[in-house]
Amino acid sequence: KQEVTQIPAALSVPEGENLVLNCSFTDSAIYNLQWFRQDPGKGLTSLLLIQSSQREQTSGRLNASLDKSSGRSTLYIAASQPGDSATYLCAVGSLLRVQGAQKLVFGQGTRLTINP
Amino acid sequence: DGGITQSPKYLFRKEGQNVTLSCEQNLNHDAMYWYRQDPGQGLRLIYYSQIVNDFQKGDIAEGYSVSREKKESFPLTVTSAQKNPTAFYLCASRPRSGISGNTIYFGEGSWLTVV
Numbered sequence: 514k515q516e517v518t519q520i521p522a523a524l525s526v527p528e529g530e531n532l533v534l535n536c537s538f539t540d541s542a543i544y545n546l547q548w549f550r551q552d553p554g555k556g557l558t559s560l561l562l563i564q565s566s567q568r569e570q571t572s573g574r575l576n577a578s579l580d581k582s583s584g585r586s587t588l589y590i591a592a593s594q595p596g597d598s599a600t601y602l603c604a605v606g607s608l609l610r611v612q613g614a615q616k617l618v619f620g621q622g623t624r625l626t627i628n629p
Numbered sequence: 630d631g632g633i634t635q636s637p638k639y640l641f642r643k644e645g646q647n648v649t650l651s652c653e654q655n656l657n658h659d660a661m662y663w664y665r666q667d668p669g670q671g672l673r674l675i676y677y678s679q680i681v682n683d684f685q686k687g688d689i690a691e692g693y694s695v696s697r698e699k700k701e702s703f704p705l706t707v708t709s710a711q712k713n714p715t716a717f718y719l720c721a722s723r724p725r726s727g728i729s730g731n732t733i734y735f736g737e738g739s740w741l742t743v744v
Contacts, residue, residue, distance in 0.1 A: 517671070547732065556633075556719055556735035557672075602671060614660060614679050615723070616687075617733065619671030 515540045517605050519620035527628050528595060534588040534623045536603030541581045544615060545606040548577050548588050550599045551622070557602065561588070593627045600624045631656045633736035635720050641744050642707065642714060650705045650739045652720035659725040661703035662733070665689060666717040675718075678703055679725075707741060715743050 516539045526532055536546075545564050549557040561570045561577040563586070569578040576589040590597060604617040633654045642648045654661065660679050664672040674687030678697040692711025697703055703722075707714045717740055723733040 522669075549735075554717075554738070554740075556635075556737045557721075559732045559734070562732045604672075609685075614677060614685070615733075616674060616677075617672070619673075621669065621671045 515543075515605055515607065515618045517603060517618050517620040519601075519603055519623050521623060522621065523624040523626075525626040525628060526593060528593060530593050531589070531591050532593055532625075534590070534601050534603075534625070536586040536588070536620055538584045538586075538605045538618075540605075540607075541584055542607070543581065543605050544608050546577075546579050546586050547604045547606065547617070548575075548586075549602040549604065551602060552599050560601075590625075595627045595629050598625060598627050633720055633722055633734055635718075635736035635739050637739060638737070639740045639742075641742050643744060645709045647706055647708045648741065650707070650718055650720075650741070652703045652705065652736060654701050654703075654720075654722045654734075654736075656722055656734065657700070658722035658734070659700070660723045661697070662721040662723075663687075663693070663695065663703070663705045664719045664721065666719060666738075672719060675705065714741055716741060 518537050547562045548560045551557050563570050563579045574591040579586045600622040602622045603620045636651045662677045663675040666672045673689050676695040678684035694706045719738045720736040721733050
């Protein structure tokens with residue numbers, strides 16, 4: 514059974530710092546890995562999706578890496594801004610037997626606060 | 630604009646009642662999902678559907694039921710058999726599996742509280 518862990522549970526840093534959020538998973542047989550952002554009381558917004566054959570993806574100030582052999586992914590945020598404050602969730606995707614459906618197993622998230 | 634609409638945003642349920650959460654998408658996605666989120670925790674899969682008139686149980690399906698009569702609609706009923714229904718419910722959709730780089734899209738969620 515896939516288990517996903519995110520450390521730390523909460524992180525507070527000054528504006529402008531570069532930071533890294535960590536995600537680990539127990540089963541390396543994954544289809545993909547996604548990072549999401551969730552604002553309080555809102556739905557999830559997909560930030561980056563890494564296919565199992567890829568090592569990293571970049572979007573603006575965000576860079577996500579994937580190391581299947583060690584069961585780890587990191588989300589790097591450069592030059593953090595107060596608007597980056599949110600909860601960041603990591604989710605590992607696997608294919609189900611039923612008609613090629615995909616299942617996501619989520620970590621508990623890291624609550625990030627960027628202080629002005 | 631294309632997206633996923635969930636309603637209502639807030640819902641209160643009395644003991645013994647069934648309630649239904651609506652989820653509509655106009656993204657022409659084949660797959661739809663229902664997740665439950667408890668405070669400070671990740672999401673857990675309740676039900677999913679790959680095509681119309683077919684759906685499968687997820688990890689925590691007990692006390693819930695769904696239907697998929699139309700491609701764009703995937704309502705979730707929280708029955709009286711669900712003993713701890715207070716949570717944040719999220720609906721999601723994605724294109725058919727196999728399309729390179731496909732991602733999942735979420736609605737804004739529905740808060741259900743038992744009173």
